[in-house]
Amino acid sequence: MLGFAPPQHANAGRAESPGGSRANVAVAAAEATSDADVMLRVKAGDETAFGYLVQKYRRPLIGFMYRLCHNPATAEELAQEVFLRVYRSRLSYEPSAKFTTWLYRIATNLAVNHARDTRHERPEKTVRLDEPDQETGNTPDLADESLTAEQQLLQRERLAAIRSKVNALPERQRLAVLMHKYQQMDYRQIAAVMKLSESATKSLLFRAYETLREQLKEFVSGK
Secondary structure (H helix, E strand, C coil): CCCCCCCCCCCCCCCCCCCCCHHHHHHHHHHCCCHHHHHHHHHCCCHHHHHHHHHHHHHHHHHHHHHHHCCHHHHHHHHHHHHHHHHHCHHHCCCCCCHHHHHHHHHHHHHHHHHHHCCCCCCCCCCCCCCCCCCCCCCCCCCCCCCCHHHHHHHHHHHHHHHHHHHHCCHHHHHHHHHHHHCCCCHHHHHHHHCCCHHHHHHHHHHHHHHHHHHCHHHHCCC
């Protein structure tokens, strides 16, 4: 588990207001401002603000890392390292871009470096398609139980093929696809994270999706 406490009100020693808990007041106040503004509060020394950002982005970051490393424990460790880097960088933070752009740039650089460093250490790890998400308990790759056994098998084969082909894409294409498809990031955000122009990002994704479409055409064209 990450070693960061959830947000709490700055006046921790005072009595709670009748309208709700101190934590709820802190979260509501944070949600009323942009993430960049919250990060500026972190820069100013507000630990509560940092706890709010951890609480908000912990699950999305673990999910992002998991799709890159396919190991729940490693994904959580990498997400924690991202937050540590965010905290260490707090004094130099400037809101020149969206907070999520800055955050995912840190996460992407860390994930790429980890993949390169462990390139020869990963092969023995096999990921089950029906493995539940460590955070939600959901199994997004699990076949629909209403399908026949044959249909479930075909669906699992399709999911396995997609995962395999995405993982086999060139590194930059793979990262762009993961951010676009699984993190719902738009072209502008991906471009900022990867330090590309928006047109170059569109071209990168176009090539990636064309490759996937060609390699997965037997699953796309029908049974």
